Amino acid sequence: MSARSLGTRLKTAFLTADDGLLMRSAFFGLLAFAGAFLFVDLRELSQATAALPAHDPMTTAAPVLPPALTDGVPQAPPVAPESSPEVLRKPIVFELLPGGELKAEGSIDPGAAARFAAEIAARGEYVKTVSLNSPGGSVDDALLMSKLIRERGLDTKVAAKALCASSCPLIFAGGVSRMAEQDAVIGVHQVFSAGRDRPSAEQAMSGAQSMTARITRHLDEMGIGSGLWIHALETPPDRLYYLTPDEMAQFKLTTAPGLVARQAD
Template identity: 30%
Template sequence: MVPGRFDSQALWSLQLICLLALLVAAKMAFAEETQVNLGPPMQFGIVRSDAPGCEPICPEWISAEGSIETETPALFKRFLKKLGGRKLPIIVNSPGGSVDAALQLGRMIRKNKFDIAVGTTKFTGCPPGMDFCQPGEGATYFGVASDSGAICNSACPLMFAGGVRRLAGGQAYVGVHQITTTYFPTRRQYRTTYQTVRGRKYQVTTEYIIQGDSYKVYKMSKSLERRLAAYFSEMGVEKGVLLTMKNTPASAIHQLELHNMLQMKLVTSGDYSGLLTLAGICRANPAPENCRETTSPTDKAKQLANVAQTKASSSGSEPSSGSPGTRLVFCSDTNGPGIGEVCGNPGEAGAWSAWHGDVVGRPYTQMKP
């Protein structure tokens, strides 16, 4: 051994000094793993009516189809840049999802003064999110809107409440229920050691987090209730919606009848999505703001050709599993079930399977369909 060699290198001489175990109220935020599948995450697209005899002036709208994920507000924010300031109505069809994300979406919708209706879009050719399929001029897809089979359940009515005009008539289904909060208690352990570098000792503390058994609370916390009450008041919606949510078990869905939604001011009229999307609305003088005249009738043909080419190139390949998401909703402070920021960062945690997350955080609240 060469004398003095270790004086020029960092030497690790670990001596266990103490072990501190501290039980804290911190929680790990995971979405519950369940057999319930909310389906694909919400996708947005600008849709132009494909109804016969519509061209050259046709109504256009924003299609919002799928479950509301924690990343959906960021996706919607990027999507808004495609609109160029246009005020198109939103046709939403969603089973629910993240409460916090739904609140963010509702406020974004109100800020941009969008109308909204519960409906589903049947696409001709490209649907949003389809690989290698480009929309037509103005980032436009083609299709027709219908209220048949359309739903807005669980957290979706929170998003829906943000619309200026809110329509859910016809065969549209709007449902609410209680919120489920899942807690994952953790134990934090701290180990203090010494690191010796060139004869000098430095104290090093290492933290370990050990997960405990989870438990669920099926009753809305007071802090969450106050936050939702303030949100509905902000949107001009009566307290009846929140009361119905509280009185409906998390395992069930309470369908809101049209006359009740009118009384609660969740909808602004008894009309349905056709008031915003039927081809005939563009014959009015003046025409609604979402009617647009196009001079490129070949857009649809190009898009259909693109779809055919995509199908041909993808034949024989296995379908992708899609992009799974999480149902994280609200975090609260470590002292109790208060409401705070969203749990975790999907970009840092990687891909999460449906109803499961793997990021350390604090308690979260979820709404299940």
Template identity: 35%
Template sequence: MSNTRSRNPVARVLMGVLVFQLGLGALLILGDMQGLRLPSFGPSAPRLTEPVQPGDQRRTFRPDRDRPVTRPARDPGTLPDRLILTQSEGTTYRLEGGIKAGDAERIIGQLRNLTPTPETVILQSPGGSVQDALTLGRHLRSAGIKTQMLAGEFCYSACPYVLAAGTERMISEDASVGVHQHYFGENSFLPAAFAVEDIQRGQGEVMQYLNDMGIDPMVMTRALSTPPDEIYVLLPEELKAFGFIPPD
């Protein structure tokens, strides 16, 4: 009975994603055949520097230009292009920067060789490679490592998948967590029909991963409705509803 229940959220979201992707696939194939570009609907989202409120949570995603309206306890300066692991205090370490292809293998190697053994990882990242985020997240979970976000810091795009992996997730109410659509597959020049296949396979893997980590895969409804050049900032009550943080 418990196994059936655990699969239901994934099946439910996969059905919605299938309908969405079929429509997207039809538009992409039509665009390939006729040389058309998909139209843009509605006004562009406000900049990330604008505060969010319920119902107004989509912001333009330019992490090289804008940062959320928060008051971090420390200014990290310009974040590195790739993930950097540094010791914060004792068994707590910081993981900051963009997530590039190959970062998971490199960071996992560092985590295995650290003394003292990491117990908590503080995250701050604009995101990047989904596959590396999932691989790194699986290692954090298997190693029993907690994840944390401090007040005023942010975790966007693929970063929330790493955040989800913590055996305990400690997220300040003043931290900023955001999701959006991702690109899947290595070749952006594939015909549209094959590109959609990559997207479907990638989304299925992400939703199964979230379910395995105890996160409600329905969070993907927020991601799928937000284009890659925008970010949907999750409110504290949504982080609780989707299981990123425990209920009061």
């Protein structure tokens, strides 16, 4: 059968078909199109997930200092952190400084929360403030550390030219009073699932939504404005949204500038 003959027959069939048949044909055609696009989207998401580095499930990407996305395009960070990338990439360590300040420096590796809890238990009432200098890491551990800080009634601080990025601001949010010194570098971005067992596209999406709900609920319980995590959700994991002092105050991530006296929730 020639192409012209086939075309003539299809045209005749289309013209003589009833409306119901045409509606059903259009409906199933749309379903086929939708299925094709969904398949492509899920395949691309699976490929993107497979390309991510193997870390603990539900972590944040942890380049020590990715480009900013504050104005929608990559930029340099507002201030260069004082600590070297080598120091920041190491698993987080804790050091008790004079004045009851416990310095927490390094990446939030899986198990960091347990070590932090042991440190707090050992130091007892000596610890008053947790000073953070971290590029982020395990979200689960960051949430646990934040909750323990609030339960113990401790303050949090990010010193001048210290870094608190990715999941680190979740820890910072746990402080009863929260101070970011001038030139503190604080930034947020998306979380993602990147376990050693590569999740399917559906599992990755479900895990990200579940973790986002946990983070949102936690920040609400800590008294932090919802707009903070909206910036995180809008920023890819290979970028950071660096918060300005005004934004930190607006979202109640920080209490009064230079605050010394402790505030109630």
